[in-house]
Amino acid sequence: MLDRLNEAMAYVERHLDQRVEVAELARIAVTSEYHLRRMFSALAGMPLSEYVRRRRLTVAAAEVLAGEATLLDIAVRYGYGSAEAFGRAFQAVHGVGPGEARRTGAVLRSQPRMSFRLIVEGSASMHYRVTEKDAFHLVGRKARVPLVHEGMNPAIVTFVRSIDAGTVERIEALSDQEPRGIVNVSDKLGDNREEGTELDYWHGVVTGVTPPEDLDAMPVPAGTWAVFSSSGEFPQTLQNIWRDVFTEWFPANPYRSRPGPEILQARVSADGTRADAELWIPVERVAA
Secondary structure (H helix, E strand, O other): OHHHHHHHHHHHHHOOOOOOOHHHHHHHHOOOHHHHHHHHHHHHOOOHHHHHHHHHHHHHHHHHHHOOOOHHHHHHHOOOOOHHHHHHHHHHHHOOOHHHHHHHOOOOOOOOOOOOOOOOOOOOOOEEEEEEEOOEEEEEEEEEEEOOOOOOOHHHHHHHHOOOHHHHHHHHHOOOOOOOOOEEEEEOOOOOOOOOOEEEEEEEEEEOOOOOOOOEEEEEOOEEEEEEEEEEEOOHHHHHHHHHHHHHHHHHOOEEEOOOOEEEEEEEOOOOOEEEEEEEEEEEEOOO
16 A cells, blocks of 8 residues: 555656646555545645645745746646736745745745655554444434544533433433444544544444434444554543554555544543543455
């Protein structure tokens, strides 16, 4: 997978002055557009589209400083419809406009060319299983919240506390299959997974019963799921398990993620310092 991803990065470099289609990058990487975006964001720490933009404007900056072409010619070459649009994009990346950079020799920001390699550090093995699951319903309460990469998510904390105890008991009573009990679910999250990106957060259960009309519900079709388990400090364990799945497990296994809710079952210790986590990710096998 990493070799193919590096081939896609080489394609980006050859086409910085052209429109880079994610569909073509996915074809080179032999994966889906959905999984490519997810993998890249997890490995690079930024969305694929943002990396392409930064690389394009890094290369364009060298031509701006060289002073051999007009700013409009450079703008057109790198796909901007006007010098003004190019100037706005240039300033967003470099902190100064192209005209000022050319006049003053200002310090600019460079996005290095990215490549990926696997480093084996002897870390603990990841515990997982792959299972087929029939169609089910996700039932509970949901809210649109911003993504927070580290530490507690205040919006989620406030939302969960707003659900009265009686409603939580009713929801939990509907649980009749794995993963059992109350689960935390992320859905409809943008591919880039930037800090602050909004997602649907569910506090609910997985069930086969007909959902009550006064609760939020979502049908989930049958499919393959990879189930990961981890234990450690709270809340870091709950957040790091996602990172480890996309940076360690997917590159080493013949699966890719597919659209669908990501289901986390967490049991936090009485003192709130440790957690046992089980993460369910919808996957599909990659053809050999």
